Amino acid sequence: xxxxxxxxxxxxxxxxxxxxxxxxxxxxxxxxxxxxxxxxxxxxxxxxxxxxxxxxxxxxxxxxxxxxxxxxxxxxxxxxxxxxxxxxxxxxxxxxxxxxxxxxxxxxxxxxxxxxxxxxxxxxxxxxxxxxxxxxxxxxxxxxxxxxxxxxxxxxxxxxxxxxxxxxxxxxxxxxxxxxxxxxxxxxxxxxxxxxxxxxxxxxxxxxxxxxxxxxxxxxxxxxxxxxxxxxxxxxxxxxxxxxxxxxxxxxxxxxxxxxxxxxxxxxxxxxxxxxxxxxxxxxxxxxxxxxxxxxxxxxxxxxxxxxxxxxxxxxxxxxxxxxxxxxxxxxxxxxxxxxxxxxxxxxxxxxxxxxxxxxxxxxxxxxxxxxxxxxxxxxxxxxxxxxxxxxxxxxxxxxxxxx
Amino acid sequence: xxxxxxxxxxxxxxxxxxxxxxxxxxxxxxxxxxxxxxxxxxxxxxxxxxxxxxxxxxxxxxxxxxxxxxxxxxxxxxxxxxxxxxxxxxxxxxxxxxxxxxxxxxxxxxxxxxxxxxxxxxxxxxxxxxxxxxxxxxxxxxxxxxxxxxxxxxxxxxxxxxxxxxxxxxxxxxxxxxxxxxxxxxxxxxxxxxxxxxxxxxxxxxxxxxxxxxxxxxxxxxxxxxxxxxxxxxxxxxxxxxxxxxxxxxxxxxxxxxxxxxxxxxxxxxxxxxxxxxxxxxxxxxxxxxxxxxxxxxxxxxxxxxxxxxxxxxxxxxxxxxxxxxxxxxxxxxxxxxxxxxxxxxxxxxxxxxxxxxxxxxxxxxxxxxxxxxxxxxxxxxxxxxxxxxxxxxxxxxxxxxxx
DNA sequence: GCTATTAAGTCAATCCGCTTGACTTAATTA
DNA sequence: TAATTAAGTCAAGCGGATTGACTTAATAGC
Numbered sequence: 062x063x064x065x066x067x068x069x070x071x072x073x074x075x076x077x078x079x080x081x082x083x084x085x086x087x088x089x090x091x092x093x094x095x096x097x098x099x100x101x102x103x104x105x106x107x108x109x110x111x112x113x114x115x116x117x118x119x120x121x122x123x124x125x126x127x128x129x130x131x132x133x134x135x136x137x138x139x140x141x142x143x144x145x146x147x148x149x150x151x152x153x154x155x156x157x158x159x160x161x162x163x164x165x166x167x168x169x170x171x172x173x174x175x176x177x178x179x180x181x182x183x184x185x186x187x188x189x190x191x192x193x194x195x196x197x198x199x200x201x202x203x204x205x206x207x208x209x210x211x212x213x214x215x216x217x218x219x220x221x222x223x224x225x226x227x228x229x230x231x232x233x234x235x236x237x238x239x240x241x242x243x244x245x246x247x248x249x250x251x252x253x254x255x256x257x258x259x260x261x262x263x264x265x266x267x268x269x270x271x272x273x274x275x276x277x278x279x280x281x282x283x284x285x286x287x288x289x290x291x292x293x294x295x296x297x298x299x300x301x302x303x304x305x306x307x308x309x310x311x312x313x314x315x316x317x318x319x320x321x322x323x324x325x326x327x328x329x330x331x332x333x334x335x336x337x338x339x340x341x342x343x344x345x346x347x348x349x350x351x352x353x354x355x356x357x358x359x360x361x362x363x364x365x366x367x368x369x370x371x372x373x374x375x376x377x378x379x380x381x382x383x384x385x386x387x388x389x390x391x392x393x394x395x396x397x398x399x400x401x402x403x404x405x406x407x408x409x410x411x412x413x414x415x416x417x418x419x420x421x422x423x424x425x426x427x428x429x430x431x432x433x434x435x436x437x438x439x440x441x442x443x444x445x446x447x448x449x450x451x452x453x454x455x456x457x458x459x460x461x462x463x464x465x
Numbered sequence: 466x467x468x469x470x471x472x473x474x475x476x477x478x479x480x481x482x483x484x485x486x487x488x489x490x491x492x493x494x495x496x497x498x499x500x501x502x503x504x505x506x507x508x509x510x511x512x513x514x515x516x517x518x519x520x521x522x523x524x525x526x527x528x529x530x531x532x533x534x535x536x537x538x539x540x541x542x543x544x545x546x547x548x549x550x551x552x553x554x555x556x557x558x559x560x561x562x563x564x565x566x567x568x569x570x571x572x573x574x575x576x577x578x579x580x581x582x583x584x585x586x587x588x589x590x591x592x593x594x595x596x597x598x599x600x601x602x603x604x605x606x607x608x609x610x611x612x613x614x615x616x617x618x619x620x621x622x623x624x625x626x627x628x629x630x631x632x633x634x635x636x637x638x639x640x641x642x643x644x645x646x647x648x649x650x651x652x653x654x655x656x657x658x659x660x661x662x663x664x665x666x667x668x669x670x671x672x673x674x675x676x677x678x679x680x681x682x683x684x685x686x687x688x689x690x691x692x693x694x695x696x697x698x699x700x701x702x703x704x705x706x707x708x709x710x711x712x713x714x715x716x717x718x719x720x721x722x723x724x725x726x727x728x729x730x731x732x733x734x735x736x737x738x739x740x741x742x743x744x745x746x747x748x749x750x751x752x753x754x755x756x757x758x759x760x761x762x763x764x765x766x767x768x769x770x771x772x773x774x775x776x777x778x779x780x781x782x783x784x785x786x787x788x789x790x791x792x793x794x795x796x797x798x799x800x801x802x803x804x805x806x807x808x809x810x811x812x813x814x815x816x817x818x819x820x821x822x823x824x825x826x827x828x829x830x831x832x833x834x835x836x837x838x839x840x841x842x843x844x845x846x847x848x849x850x851x852x853x854x855x856x857x858x859x860x861x862x863x864x865x866x867x868x869x
Numbered sequence: 870g871c872t873a874t875t876a877a878g879t880c881a882a883t884c885c886g887c888t889t890g891a892c893t894t895a896a897t898t899a
Numbered sequence: 900t901a902a903t904t905a906a907g908t909c910a911a912g913c914g915g916a917t918t919g920a921c922t923t924a925a926t927a928g929c
Binding site: 094101102112225281293307311312385416419454457459 | 793
Binding site: 484 | 913
């Protein structure tokens with residue numbers, strides 16, 4: 062019976078796929094443009110007025126869009142704009158970091174409705190999972206107080222944690238080895254009854270930028286994330302790209318010079334971990350963020366020295382990213398306080414000359430992204446929303462019946 | 466009237482899009498699996514037997530597929546396998562290099578039916594275009610002798626030339642500045658009456674590997690191309706990725722170390738140009754290829770020294786590519802003779818440890834691709850074929866009526 | 870050797886969702 | 900007040916996948 066399972070082919074599609082795509086296209090158009098009339102949507106999506114009308118009627122019935130006041134603009138019948146209903150869908154996002162974990166609830170438009178954080182016992186996943194499930198339960202209850210339909214409109218749980226995933230030698234202290242081995246997704250799926258997705262933290266950052274930040278509506282953007290480690294989140298062709306094994310963009314472990322295995326990974330020089338080390342701070346310190354903020358504001362010499370060194374490496378990373386991906390823009394994000402991130406951005410100027418240094422650019426080569434430390438949890442939560450509502454190739458195709 | 470043109474949205478789709486996609490899926494399945502029965506196709510594509518039957522009937526009428534002998538395999542009615550008809554479609558590929566140009570005709574399955582080459586006057590595009598049009602006309606006539614329907618089945622002209630494209634300072638001698646400014650595509654479209662597409666040479670290599678080489682059916686592969694320059698062709702999510710401005714993968718100009726603008730681009734060390742320089746060969750020499758082949762076979766010390774140096778840099782490039790893209794495999798291709806390419810591949814072993822060095826790999830981390838010097842022209846020709854017949858997201862969407 | 874079983878493939882009706890073209894509604898312009 | 904313009908609806912039509920019953924042709928088992 063399995064003799065044919067080796068045939069490689071893409072899935073076909075049918076009218077359901079068509080309809081699903083068109084619904085998603087409407088939602089994306091409303092997300093990107095704020096409020097649009099049916100006629101606007103018809104023009105923008107190339108569909109007929111009638112098709113749009115039917116779809117909008119459906120979406121309105123499903124509580125995903127709502128009509129606004131009619132507006133008169135020149136000759137002709139006034140139009141009725143529609144906008145997304147934030148309460149149309151919710152998702153929970155979970156950030157698992159080395160020393161703490163955060164959970165948030167976001168709605169369809171990416172607003173954070175509830176948040177909670179807790180310390181995480183390092184290297185004890187089975188204990189940690191209890192903490193996490195408690196956290197999730199907390200924000201979920203909070204959501205229930207906000208919306209009566211919260212449960213039925215909860216589309217999933219997105220998890221973000223430091224990558225890379227699935228390596229052979231995962232005893233590297235940078236990599237949370239115990240967590241890599243723990244069956245986290247299965248445990249969380251069982252514990253919450255939700256669909257669970259996983260991204261690394263840079264991908265989560267990129268997802269956050271895409272839904273509410275600088276990558277909103279940009280098809281080719283790379284998000285350079287300076288956190289405890291360093292990595293790039295890739296928006297290619299308007300979608301998050303995660304590579305063959307979910308590890309694309311993990312540049313933290315890239316060797317900077319062609320000097321062989323002995324070189325220092327980028328991560329060991331341009332990351333908050335290296336900053337903590339440079340400042341003699343404890344990564345588990347509960348007031349780490351405030352301390353960094355204060356030091357950055359005070360232009361502490363040690364901090365400024367680190368910024369200078371990190372900016373040097375990061376400038377080179379931006380050059381490399383531009384050369385390799387040819388993105389429309391590079392977004393610098395960080396778990397660090399905004400003051401620090403902004404100084405880092407400034408220290409990176411002027412950027413190295415590169416292929417991106419072309420005439421007629423509409424977006425800056427490098428810009429500052431969200432610096433809120435909750436952005437990773439936000440991006441984690443945005444992933445299920447995006448999966449459920451954004452137009453994607455795979456959303457058109459018929460789903461393989463037999464699992465996966 | 467143009468007030469609404471600023472609305473950003475993806476196109477919707479309809480039954481035509483569905484049908485177009487399903488046709489493409491059938492063709493891809495036959496390309497990847499050789500010959501399949503309608504029942505096989507139905508299982509592989511998730512469509513019903515009936516839908517597949519209708520589509521196959523269409524494709525057969527259009528001369529794109531043909532039935533083979535029925536085969537008996539166990540119980541049940543014997544199945545009738547179908548395969549692609551090579552003569553179902555043709556495309557012309559054009560490679561424009563610094564000193565020469567090549568044109569080929571390929572068919573639907575990627576076989577080369579005709580080929581021609583000529584020298585190209587450097588920095589004189591208006592003269593060069595005459596040579597090119599003559600070359601194209603030649604292979605086109607040759608094709609007409611092979612197939613009576615050649616003209617109606619000619620899907621387009623694919624052009625491959627060294628990138629990057631559209632830079633500010635295009636007076637770099639590496640970059641064929643005069644050609645960068647010349648309205649090549651428009652001239653060729655007018656001169657041939659064909660649809661014209663452009664890729665850089667590494668992308669063409671990747672396209673060639675995808676249609677007939679090591680990337681056949683692989684969703685995530687990077688093609689490292691060592692030609693006169695060096696660049697990477699990116700197959701991401703089963704499609705060629707070209708970035709925001711068509712320059713993705715142009716790693717030749719990437720600086721190797723974070724030493725700032727003064728560093729040596731990779732291209733100046735690991736490319737055939739550097740080999741020619743190292744050997745004191747003239748890049749315009751008509752017998753360059755044979756000379757290189759002879760030297761490589763004889764294990765000439767100078768060649769071996771260059772190989773050692775280039776391999777050192779390339780090993781690092783592979784590490785970087787693996788770290789950044791997380792591909793299933795990296796394919797080494799080159800305009801150099803196979804002996805040389807193979808020695809280069811061997812000299813790159815052992816590869817640097819990287820994220821790709823994981824258990825349970827099904828494909829090698831690095832493998833040798835097509836070494837035929839005509840592979841770029843082949844890839845150029847494969848692009849229109851792929852555009853016309855491979856399943857792609859954009860092929861499903863309604864096309865914007867008003868051009869582009 | 871007969872029968873049951875299995876699988877490929879067809880037939881005809883149905884269904885779903887977009888399209889078409891005429892029509893209604895409601896505003897501005899002249 | 901009439902002409903024009905644009906938003907949006909109505910109802911019939913159409914294209915293409917689905918459905919389920921049916922036919923055909925092979926092997927497996929008794």
